[in-house]
Amino acid sequence: MQLDEFDRKIIAALQEDARMPVAAIAERTALSATPVSRRLKRLEDEGLIRGYVPLLDERKLGFALDAYVLVNLDAHSDANIAGFEQAIADNPYVIACHAVTGDRDYLLHVIARDVEHLGQITLKSIVRTPGVRDVQSVIVLETIKNTRALPLE
Amino acid sequence: MQLDEFDRKIIAALQEDARMPVAAIAERTALSATPVSRRLKRLEDEGLIRGYVPLLDERKLGFALDAYVLVNLDAHSDANIAGFEQAIADNPYVIACHAVTGDRDYLLHVIARDVEHLGQITLKSIVRTPGVRDVQSVIVLETIKNTRALPLE
């Protein structure tokens, strides 16, 4: 996938404001609206742009707690893995889940209303998923940086 | 901050596609375009919606490696903390950074082109920041889930 300088400028503009009108993007890129509209469609069709999302204030939505949860499975059977991944997919409080290297199997990013709610999510839901041996929560004390923007060199 | 059913539907629509036109949001919410436009502005002004970003395919942008990096400081002086946080703010490959509970001070989310690049970021940049004692990288093997969508109950 080859990106030229125009594509990068279009993406950079969207990273600032993904609802920016095509005409405004065109101004910044020294193009007219027509090619911007077409390039945007191409970037979407090629899957480089997967979609657009709002950045929401978690606290204002009632989620005061942000945590990372490390999970170990006790047996790595296909059934356990599939069941665990399904449980994760179904849990709306798990906003990200990665299989990782190191002495844990999975790293989850979880949001919760408060400590009690986090306990429910981890101890009542995640730990009770078949195949899950244990969980360990790391609670976010402060978010120093949280950009979804990617470098475009 | 009180959200009614209309606000929630507006946000839910944006979580599906943040570039969705106001008219399309209006259809889903059983409102006309005018109140959707006004509510949207209100949600932005109140800071519940902090902005809009594109979801980009990291791999297609050349970032094949996704890692979480755990960082310890060796002295928690104000100067060290401020210097570290500035270094994080300046590093475009660090897309998130949290101060966390547990035996590590910070949890960073880092993207890199490849293993060598990750080494550069962690060993040439992060570790050399004054006050940083050590770093430990957890490499993402597979991303099971990665939604930025928040539950709106």
Next chain:
DNA sequence: TATGAAATAATATAGTT
């Protein structure tokens, strides 16, 4: 193959009720 300009279609917002 990709662009700009103009025309048309669609969309957003302000005024009014």
Next chain:
DNA sequence: AACTATATTATTTCATA
């Protein structure tokens, strides 16, 4: 909050480099 009018924006068409 809806309806209507106006302003803005997106996309298609077409000529051109």
